[in-house]
Amino acid sequence: MTDTASTEIPLWTPTADQIRRTQVDAFRREIADAHRVDVPDTAALHEWSTTEVGAFWDAVFSRWIVGDRGQGPAQVGNSMPQTHFFPDAGVNYAENLLAGAGRSGASANATAVTFVREDDLRRTLSWTELTDHAFAFAAFLRANGVGPGDRVAAWLPNTPEVLVAMLGTSLIGGVFTSTSPDFGVAGVLDRFGQVEPKVLVGTDGYVYAGKNQPRLARLGEVAAGLPTLRITVVAGELEANPDLGSLPKSVLWSDAVRSGAGLPRPEPVRLPLQSPGFILYSSGTTGAPKCIVHSGAGLALKHAVEQRLQCDIGSGDVVFYFTTCGWMMWNWLVSALACGASLVLYDGSPFHPAPDRLWDLVDELGITFFGTSAKYIDASRKTGVSPRETHGLDTLRTIASTGSPLVDEGFEYIYESVKVDLHLASISGGTDICGCFVAGDPTRPVYRGEIQGPVLGMAVDVFDESGASLRGSAGAHGELVCTAPFPSMPVEFWNDPDGARYHDAYFRRFPGVWAHGDFASWTSHGGLVIHGRSDATLNAGGVRIGTAEIYRQVERLEEVLEALAIGQSWDDDTRIILFVRLADGVALDENLVKAIKRTLRENCSPRHVPAQVVAVKDLPRTRSNKLAELAVADVVHGREVRNQEALANPESLEYFRDVPELSR
Numbered sequence: 001m002t003d004t005a006s007t008e009i010p011l012w013t014p015t016a017d018q019i020r021r022t023q024v025d026a027f028r029r030e031i032a033d034a035h036r037v038d039v040p041d042t043a044a045l046h047e048w049s050t051t052e053v054g055a056f057w058d059a060v061f062s063r064w065i066v067g068d069r070g071q072g073p074a075q076v077g078n079s080m081p082q083t084h085f086f087p088d089a090g091v092n093y094a095e096n097l098l099a100g101a102g103r104s105g106a107s108a109n110a111t112a113v114t115f116v117r118e119d120d121l122r123r124t125l126s127w128t129e130l131t132d133h134a135f136a137f138a139a140f141l142r143a144n145g146v147g148p149g150d151r152v153a154a155w156l157p158n159t160p161e162v163l164v165a166m167l168g169t170s171l172i173g174g175v176f177t178s179t180s181p182d183f184g185v186a187g188v189l190d191r192f193g194q195v196e197p198k199v200l201v202g203t204d205g206y207v208y209a210g211k212n213q214p215r216l217a218r219l220g221e222v223a224a225g226l227p228t229l230r231i232t233v234v235a236g237e238l239e240a241n242p243d244l245g246s247l248p249k250s251v252l253w254s255d256a257v258r259s260g261a262g263l264p265r266p267e268p269v270r271l272p273l274q275s276p277g278f279i280l281y282s283s284g285t286t287g288a289p290k291c292i293v294h295s296g297a298g299l300a301l302k303h304a305v306e307q308r309l310q311c312d313i314g315s316g317d318v319v320f321y322f323t324t325c326g327w328m329m330w331n332w333l334v335s336a337l338a339c340g341a342s343l344v345l346y347d348g349s350p351f352h353p354a355p356d357r358l359w360d361l362v363d364e365l366g367i368t369f370f371g372t373s374a375k376y377i378d379a380s381r382k383t384g385v386s387p388r389e390t391h392g393l394d395t396l397r398t399i400a401s402t403g404s405p406l407v408d409e410g411f412e413y414i415y416e417s418v419k420v421d422l423h424l425a426s427i428s429g430g431t432d433i434c435g436c437f438v439a440g441d442p443t444r445p446v447y448r449g450e451i452q453g454p455v456l457g458m459a460v461d462v463f464d465e466s467g468a469s470l471r472g473s474a475g476a477h478g479e480l481v482c483t484a485p486f487p488s489m490p491v492e493f494w495n496d497p498d499g500a501r502y503h504d505a506y507f508r509r510f511p512g513v514w515a516h517g518d519f520a521s522w523t524s525h526g527g528l529v530i531h532g533r534s535d536a537t538l539n540a541g542g543v544r545i546g547t548a549e550i551y552r553q554v555e556r557l558e559e560v561l562e563a564l565a566i567g568q569s570w571d572d573d574t575r576i577i578l579f580v581r582l583a584d585g586v587a588l589d590e591n592l593v594k595a596i597k598r599t600l601r602e603n604c605s606p607r608h609v610p611a612q613v614v615a616v617k618d619l620p621r622t623r624s625n626k627l628a629e630l631a632v633a634d635v636v637h638g639r640e641v642r643n644q645e646a647l648a649n650p651e652s653l654e655y656f657r658d659v660p661e662l663s664r
Contacts, residue, residue: 010445024309050459064304067091083485090270093296094170101127103340118348137168140260148173153197157206158347161235173269177279180326187645196228204242209349273297283622291494302435302488303335310439315340321371327624328431359387366395373403381413405548411448450527459484480518519546536629538567566633578610588615612661618652
């Protein structure tokens with residue numbers, strides 16, 4: 001576990017002037033005046049936001065949402081998932097993002113989007129160009145029979161085309177869904193095949209780690225597997241004008257936008273908050289991916305809170321997040337346009353052609369908000385990248401980390417090797433809410449190993465197995481829950497007419513309370529620590545152990561690049577098996593095994609010590625870079641891994657078959 005004494009010393013504390021200049025502090029003062037309540041700090045503001053739920057979201061809507069609020073109440077109902085917000089309102093998500101042009105304070109010709117590929121191919125769009133292209137694509141879609149509720153699917157790299165496709169779909173009330181081109185044909189059809197799109201936007205390929213990855217032939221297979229398609233639009237990434245002769249009912253992206261520009265510009269369709277706007281997908285490692293339907297208005301409200309108040313993103317900021325359009329963080333990233341910020345879209349390997357590739361962009365493009373994964377931070381630390389010594393990073397104000405828990409050394413690395421004075425915002429949420437339960441707070445200190453606290457409007461708690469709150473028991477582990485409704489709860493699951501799958505996913509464990517599936521604990525500072533997924537929680541000798549606790553300690557060892565732990569059924573009990581991926585040139589000898597076990601025994605407990613430590617060449621992960629612990633457990637126990645298409649590297653599962661150490 002984290003050393004208690006060391007966690008009492010903050011790694012960063014904002015100054016009084018820094019606090020007063022944040023949007024959340026201004027919002028706090030406005031709430032205190034408008035509602036005549038005593039909210040001296042963000043902890044008190046959070047308490048108000050989760051007891052006066054409707055008033056809080058009403059304040060968010062009135063300040064930052066473009067649309068018709070309507071005359072009805074802000075909140076109807078108090079129980080999940082039946083609660084509805086703003087039942088009389090009409091909101092268009094894309095209209096809110098494009099309104100950022102006016103909020104930016106810059107001219108319409110100022111840059112809204114900068115695209116950078118790993119080989120340094122670059123493109124930019126001004127606010128005017130982004131708006132014109134979005135409306136042109138919207139007109140093209142409408143001319144091809146797409147209307148409110150119809151689905152448009154994108155199989156694209158993280159380029160301006162996928163952003164424009166999303167905006168155009170949203171403008172006419174369509175439902176947008178996307179995944180990245182590193183998915184195979186079966187994985188794409190597992191997702192898009194369920195939602196029956198009318199239009200598919202695809203690519204001829206992408207570039208990764210110095211290699212071209214052609215996709216035109218596979219795009220034809222995907223299109224052939226979607227009988228509801230009316231047309232396929234192809235964005236040339238490897239070639240400006242790829243040959244579409246083998247792809248029936250297809251058109252080049254440039255021709256689609258050009259034809260739409262010649263049509264009447266459609267009016268943005270403002271929809272009720274319960275209307276579908278996006279379909280996102282669960283990882284699908286245990287079966288067919290769940291199709292999670294979100295409303296555009298719900299995301300606009302939720303992201304306004306997270307970006308403006310928790311991350312202090314505003315007009316003039318330059319926002320970057322390393323992501324693909326197959327991960328919910330892409331949806332989160334593009335919402336920053338609504339804040340008046342400009343975006344940096346990056347596609348390719350974050351370490352090509354050099355390990356400090358992404359830090360170069362901070363200086364070159366003036367990035368103020370840099371988002372990445374905990375795995376990227378840890379990899380940078382272990383490869384010795386020290387941007388503080390090689391880069392200016394003068395504009396950088398915030399670093400956000402998500403995807404998996406950020407280990408203590410990751411926190412220390414940021415402040416020692418990147419920049420002393422910045423806000424490190426460790427955040428955690430999920431595709432299920434397309435947002436965060438817990439996140440950073442620019443007005444509070446940052447302690448190593450801790451997420452600073454719950455997001456405003458989110459009634460987050462940690463429950464024990466009986467459903468009792470552990471709020472007053474710092475360090476006690478339990479289930480991360482949310483006890484009050486919020487606008488980005490899914491509208492529904494696709495093809496779940498009675499809502500049974502939706503209910504079972506979140507509300508079966510604690511009736512009326514959202515159980516997210518994360519293992520967590522409160523800290524003495526009012527922050528939280530995420531200990532890994534509760535469905536991957538180990539139960540050795542009757543003691544529940546979060547896998548992230550093990551990784552946090554083992555990955556401190558320089559010899560260990562990554563670790564993955566599972567519980568193996570053994571002698572009518574469960575024993576812990578630890579798989580490790582080692583640094584180049586390192587062998588798993590007796591001394592290293594002893595060091596691993598000693599580290600866990602001394603820093604966690606004897607219960608955390610694995611029965612066996614096994615070195616493997618690679619660890620399986622989902623395409624959003626999360627370890628696939630359940631898939632490994634299935635292989636070890638001789639069970640079928642049902643959806644290998646969800647894995648970025650399914651071939652790695654072979655390393656876990658017939659391992660001699662697992663039979664002794």
